[in-house]
Amino acid sequence: SQTIHQWPATLVQPVGSPLSLECTVEGTSNPNLYWYRQAAGRGLQLLFYSVGIGQISSEVPQNLSASRPQDRQFILSSKKLLLSDSGFYLCAWSPYTREETQYFGPGTRLLVL
Amino acid sequence: GDSVTQMEGPVTLSEEAFLTINCTYTATGYPSLFWYVQYPGEGLQLLLKATKADDKGSNKGFEATYRKETTSFHLEKGSVQVSDSAVYFCGFVLETSGSRLTFGEGTQLTVNP
16 A cells, blocks of 8 residues: 655754755655645645656745655755745645545644744 | 635534535636545545536545536535544646646634534
């Protein structure tokens, strides 16, 4: 069966510090991968998605970047965090086929102080 | 543009009450429709889905019917439980979007004993 992991679960970082959040998927090949952000009390915003290694599409301009160095690894990064980067970050995957259901990881709660 | 409008929360009900959470969508195409649920502190889980008009998705006592004529996918449950307390997200995927989900803002449901 397929599983998706995210770490860390919780992170507190000072403004201006770098960020690296990792997401890995097991039990599948060639997944589509997604990063979402959920700000406090708000809905989900798609940040990035990837259909293959090195292929990243950005949905909104922002202080963040994403990379996919391996087929089942998706990394969310920032060089300098802003207060507004605080939120709950969710990674998700969907099969490479036309199956449209997305499967979400447990999330990383980021607090920038 | 493409969007999802959900009933604003928070919604507070007593146990065994009837639940309806309204969801309407605007999409340039023929979407597949989803409801996801987020329990406190967790990631999102797929609750149910429907892929064509008049389909009814159901799971855990929840139901939603794909109404193309009204572009709606309202979530219903006949008798809610305290364990149903969560945030509910309506969303859709367009065939042309590469499995990217467009979400509504989410509706917080609290069920009191």
